[in-house]
Structures are given as C-alpha cells and as structure tokens.
Amino acid sequence: MASPTEKGFFTNVTDGISCRRVLNIMVFFGFMVNYMLRVNLTIAIVDMVVPGNKTNTENLTNFEIGVSQCGHQIEHKVSNVTTVIKSEVQSVSGVKFDWDEYVQNLILGSFYWGYVCTELPGGRLAEIIGARRVFGYSMLFSSIVTLLTPLSASIGYATVIVLRVVLGFLLGVTWPAVHPMAAHWIPPLERSKFIANMMASSLGAAFTLPVCGYLIAWFGWTSVFYVTGTVGFVWSVMWFLVVFDTPADHPRITPEERSYIEEAVGAGTTTSHKVLRVPWLRVLTSPPVWAIIITHGCSVFGFFSIVNQLPTYMKYILAFNIKENGLLSSLPYLGKYLMAAFTSYIADWLRATEKLSTTAIRKLFTTIAVLLPGLLMILMIFYGCDRVGSVAIFTIALTINGAVTAGYLGNGLDIAPNFSGTIFGMANTLSSFGGFVSAYMVGSLTYNNQTYGQWQKVFGVLAATYTIGGLTFLIFGTGKLQSWNSPAAPQTERKNDVELTIKNKETIPLKKK
Template sequence: MVLKGWRLILNRVIFIPQRYVLGIMGLFALANSFTMRVCLSMTITQMVLHSESSEHIVGETCPDPQYVGMMNNTIIESTTTSTLLERREKYDWNEATQGLLLSAFYYGYVLTHLPGGLLAEKFGGKWTLGIGLLSTSIATALTPLAVSLGGAVGLFIIRVIEGMGEGPVTPAFVLLLARWVPPSERSRFGAMIFGGAQIGNIFGPYLSGHLLANNGDWANVFYLFGGLGVIWFIFWVLLCYSTPNTHPFISEEEKLYLNNNIAASGLHKKLDPVPFKAILRSPQLWVLVLAAVGHDWGYFTMITDLPKYFSDVLKFNIQETGLMSALPYIAMYVFSFIFASLCDLCIKKKWHSITTGRKIYTTISSTLPAVFVILASYSGCNRVEAVALFIASMAFMAGFYSSVKINAMDIAPNYAGTCSAFVNGLAAISGIITPYLVGLLTPDQTISQWRIAFWTVFVVMVGTNLVYLIWGSGEQQWWDDVDKYGYPKGWKHGLLKKRRPDLEKKVVYPKHDHSPIAHD
C-alpha cells in the first residue's frame, strides 16, 4: 500500500523523461561502485608500515619535501602514531603482497560478469544490478572487521566478494541502455552513466585523503562508502525499472518514442536463448575484447596504482595524494561529455557511420593516453609536469565511453548484457594482472622501475588499438536477430533457435550484401 502511494506521488511530480532518471541514478551507481573499488588504493598506503629513510638516489628516487624538519617533530609524530596504533593495527606487507591485495577485487569481478549478464537478460537489469551493488556496499562496510580478523587473507577474501557484487554492473547497464536509449543518444548516455566512474574516482581519493589526514582511522573510509551504497540502493529500487514497458509512471509519449526507436527486440518479446555458438565465433566480438583489454590495462593501472606513484615516488603527503589522484578523473569526466556530444552529433548528422565513430574514439582513448603516460614517466621528480601529463592522459582516455564501452550494444542490442559481460569480464583480467605486475616491477619504488611498468601500458594499449582499427565494427550482427538477418552463407553449426515451422522463413542471399535477407 505504501509502495503504491509512493508511485502515485512520483507519477504526478516527476515530469522529466524516465530515461534521464535512469541515467542520473546510473551515474550515482557507477560513482558508488568506483569509490568502493578504488578506496583501498588510498587506504593501503596508511594500512602498511613504512620505514622512514632520508636516502635519496639522484635520478632514481625523489627527495621527500616533508623530511626537512622532521626531526624537530619527532616527539609529536611518535605520540600521534602511537595513539593510532592503539586504535588500528598496521601491517608489514611488501610491495608484491600489496599488489596482490589490490588485484583481489578483480578476481571476483571477472567471475560474475557473464553470470551477471545472463541474469540481467533473464530477470532484468534493475534487480541484477541493484542486488549486486548492495552486496558490495555491505562487504565494503565490513572490510575493517575482515582485516582485523584475518589480516591480509581476510582483506583478500572480502575484496573478492566486493568484486563479485560489482561484476554484473557493466553488463546490466549495457542491457538497460540497449532497452532504454535510442542509438542517436547512446554516446551521451554512455558518458553520463559510465562517466559516473570518474565521479567515484574523483571523490573516492579526495574524500579518502581528508579522512586519512592527520592519522585518521582508515576504517572510516570503508564505512562511508559502504553506507552511501546502501542509501543509493533504496532510491534505485523506487525509481528505476528494467524496460520502458514495465515502468509504472513513464509517460505514454516517451514510451511510444522509445518503442519506435529502439532496435532491441527484447523490448517487445521474450528473447531466444543466447546464441553462444555464434557469439564465440564472432570476430567482431573478439576484436572488441582485445580493445577492451588494452583500455583496461591502462585504466586499471591508473586507478589502482596512481595513488601509490604519487605517494611513494613523487612523495606527496596523503591529503595531497588524494587531491592529485582526483585531478586526472575530473579531466576525464569533462572530456567524456565533449567526446560523447561530438560522436552523437556526427552520427545523427550522418557525417560518419557508427563504426567509424567507434574507431575514432577508440584510437583517441588508447593511443594518446599511452603517449602521455610514457612522457610522465620521463618527467622524473618534476611533480607539476608529471601531474599535468597524467591529467592529459586521463582526459583523452574519456573517449572510451563513446567507443569500446558501448560497442556491445551496437553489435548486439538484443544480447547486449551477455556480450558486454563477455567483453568486460575478459578485459577485467587486466585488473588482476596489472596491480600484481606493477608490485613485482617496482619493489624499490624507483623511477626507472616505474618507467618499465608504464612502457608495458604503452605497448598493450597501442597494439590492441591497431587490431580494433582493422576489424572493429559498429553494425548489428546477424546472430543478434536471426529472424531479421537469417544465417550467413556457409554457416554449418546448426540452428541458433528451436525450429518452428509456422515461423520459418526462406533465406535469400543478395549479390552485393554479406547479410542474408529473410522473406516470408
């Protein structure tokens, strides 16, 4: 009864299009998910024991500006640190162990991508996504307890659980976008929703830096972001729905508009089983996987290890590290809307095709960031130059939201959840590899060691982009809608759906088109 009354109130007072409500709630969803994902990158710098040293190797390590005069404050620092240790234990974890802990999230994240996409297609994106993020929020709030009980093992396990909760987020949102957003608006909505990740990357480090300043308790970071996730879930359940046709207070005008302009047949009828035999044989999907791997290799290196670079190499204090870590994502967030608007405008005006647009912005988001990361590694201890180059790198990486991130709904609007899960799940393996690899490559936190780590980023991002430029596509694939396109010539792997004589159609192959056309 209460829920019905709430819906009646919303029906009268909410006058903005419901797809924009979904977009705004999606922005907050991604913001919450990324604050919970990246908060360990900041807190781990305060959870571990550090040995103070004044040693500075010219050209290999940077001088610590805070070391000057430190001896004058020894008594004060010692007292404050002692008080902190009484409240919260610190741990003797080396760089390799820290890298393993930072990668733990992605073990769970990879595991639930494909199941999350399948669940979203079966039960709807609303509940798959909502329950996933709720479980991550609860696990985040329980992180201090897990660490106190199990140390590194407890932290690893709870981070895997958090990753499992977030695994369905991207495939569920891609499916929601495929069923809520017309093609001419997808880049803009992709930037709005997935750009929320940058809001999380901005406020996560920034707020963490304030909470951790002056020996603040690192547990408060997990309590804050876990609590915000629970609050988001309540609003999500009340305001958002899996399709326009199941939404209780959408206007008839908007519902008609969406039904007339969205290609996903799953909006109107029950889908056939996922055509795995065709999906796994699709070159366009595998090329998209490689492009996503390349982007994620650079992106996860930045969001996971950039705070450590600012803190351990450039010697920013924890509050400065929070601010410096946030600045690149402010640039990325702003540029995501600039690139999305340009992409949507060019597609709407037919200045270039969807395929061309995806390739342009994939190149922008891969090649240019890789170049700026390398330049940053050669800036040495020039902190202003290094930060400026990292900001430029992340700004151009924003083109990802107008390209690879939404490309799954171009090639498969009906099975966007499964395809997005497949692409993002495999690409997220980068999140497992990169933190641990960086930990192995940078045992002494020297500039030359970090330069090697950044060169690996360059090679992977540029190499995968070249593959996508050659074979990438923005066109709907035949296996996404067999009733519309039929089977390609030479297909020898059986039917993708159960044979129904009453609906069978004869397949005719036109002379100048690789896609068959079905006729009654």
C-alpha cells in the same frame, strides 16, 4: 519528437522528468558509488600500512633521511624502519599494518579474482532476469561488504583478501548489466550519452580520492569504509524504488513515453520478455566482437594500473602527503568524465546529422582514447620524476581515455543490442584478468624496490598495451548491425535486418518524427 514526461511519482518534485531521465540520473550516481566502493582501498591502504622498504638499502636510506629517490622532500620521516616486526602498529590515525608491497598489491589485486568470475554470467543474467535486480542487489551487498572491511583488517590481511574477492564477485556483474537495460530504454541516437553515465565511475574516483584523503587525515582510515559503505546502501534503496527493467514494467511511465521508447528501439532490440538463445559460434568467430574485447582489455589494463597504483607512486616517488595525494590522484578521473560527456554528445550529434558513419565515429574516438594515452606513457618514462610533469601527463592520459564512451564502449549496442550484455561481459572478463595481472606486475616490479627505474618498466608496458588496443579496433572494429543479432526472431525482423544491411544503415533504428 519531444520527449514525453513522467507524472505520478513525487509529482511535485519530479513532474516533467521522464522515466528515461530518472534512469540516466540513477545510473550516473550508481557508477559514482560503484567506484567509491572499489577505489576507497587504494587511498586508504596508503595510511593503513607501516611505510618503508625493508630490504633495499638505497631506498631505505632515502626514506629514513626524508628524501625520495627523485629528490623530493618527504613530509613525515620515519626512523628505525628496519626494526618494525609487529603485524600491527598503533598510530594517531588508527591501527597500521606491517604489509609489504607484495601483500599490498595482493590485496589490491584480489578484487579481480572475484570480479572476473561474474562478468560474463552477469551480462547474460541481466539479459534473462533484468538489470534492475542484478545491478541493484550487487550494489546493496557490496555496500555491506565495504562496511565490514575495517573489522576484516583487524583480523588479518587474509581476511581482507577474502572480503575483496567477494566485493569483486558482487561488482563484476554491474558493468555488463547496464547494456541490456540500455537496449530496452535508450534510443540508438542517445546511447553514447547514456554510456557516458558509466564514466561517472571516474567522477566517483575523482570525488572519492580527495574526500577520503581528508577523512583519513581527520578521522583515520576506517572512516573511508564507513562513509562509502553508507552512501552505497542509501543509493541501493533508491534504485529499487525508481528503476525498472523495461518501459512496459514501469508503473509510472506515461503511454506517450512508453510508445516513443518502444518504437525507437524496436527494430534492433527484442522488446518482449522472450529470452533469445545466444549464437555462441557466430559471436566467438566475429572479428567486431573480438575487436571490442581486446581493445577493452588493453584500455582497462592501463586504467586499472593507474587507478590502483597512482597513490602509491605519488607517495614513494613524488613524495606527496596523504591530502595532496588524494587531491592530485583525483584529477585524472575528473578529466576522464568530462571528456566522456563531451565526446558522447559529439558522437550522437555526428550520427544524428549523418556527417559520419557509425563505424567511422567509433574508430575515430577509440583511436583518440586508446592510442594517445600510450604515447603519453612513453613520456612518463622520461619525465616521471618531475612532479608537475607527472601530474599533467597522468591527467591528460586519463582525460583522453574518457573518449571510449564515444568509441568502442557502446559498440556492442551497435552491432548486437540483443546480446550487448553478453558481449560486454566477455570484454570485461578479459579486462578483469588485466586488472589482476596489472596489480601483480606492479607488485613484482616494486617489491621492496620502490624506485623510479622500476616504475619506468611499468610505463613501458602500459605504452605497449595501449598501442595494441588502439590498433586492434582501428583494423577490425565496425558499427554495423550483425546478422546474428536476431537468431530466433520472427522472419519479418530478420528481413528488416537484411534490408538495413543492404542499405548500409548502421543500426540507427530510430524512426524519424
């Protein structure tokens, strides 16, 4: 059936654009901005701090003579590093801070202290009051926090840590909040493509890192936070103008599009505003749920390790300057988004043509997305000193990881669309611990010891983590609608669920037109 069109809002501009399409566009740019607000510090902190290893004599000598441990020429030499005792140093790019590797990773990791607190409540809150307010206000206040970051840095690193905890607390609700919105707005055969919009976060990182590299080179590190914070504020205003929780709430949706959506999602999703009670015992004892949680935790642990630490690795081990660092650090994220978009279309096509079952599709793409990066991290152990090889391996690893959109990432919508926010909140809670543990691990291993040997240990841990995640979903994952999806639904809906299970129709409630 052809998708209906939307009329009446900025008609001369948006005539012919469905409300579903507007939602896709806003979620796409929303996750780009989401990661702008998250990763801006990972590139800015490279220029915010006074470089140097103060206690490791070998590394200090290498840095002072302008050569990294891997033998690459460092563009800017710094002399008398051991005499730096001030907490702030004035430079042409602004104030620099004497924060060692431990403090830097403490700052980066503090984001996850707040992030972990709101993942599960955020998913459930979106199921109760709607994703529009949860996602929108989170992004609005996060943008304000970002604008305050330069001021907090001038006060002290403890203030930066507090602000990063608040930022994590606010952004923690965003990812799980989108799943309940998808359950109400997106037909099942379009959900992989919709979930791919969440991978615009990688595109946001791909855009932010090189742009911030040039902003730092031209205007200083403070400009990074002012620019990204302003962009986030503007997006938040637009979100509240054009996005609504359900088709029934939308004031400008056509009757045709509303009917199309509600019929498509109705079999597996409660379309009314009635709040369903979470069957916690069934959820917590469900192997498919734990397959999503564990696999997501392992995948995101690897992703966060790379996204937070790649600029540092490129500076100290590969000796790229700040502009090269930002540009090259962005390549893996660009690749990840392109892979996410491509595989999501393939997955939805495979489901629509019934060439593979939903279970087979989710397992196939999860295996590709999570197991293969683990093998590539093993290569980094042996070829991590090679500039071209390292950039190629990182880029390929994160590119392949983009296939999670066709794998486990949207699997909660397959097995329990009514509680997809809760399930993803549980998964992201574990992954948030992984983000903190990742920052702590790298900080501990490289504290005053930025050597390739220490980074080899990091790559070994990442290889093992990716492998565990891929195997877990391969064994326990499924695409079948779970019976507990409608615990308080009318008897007729329960009967429909049973019939779907008997017929082995794996949560494709779209009525064929």
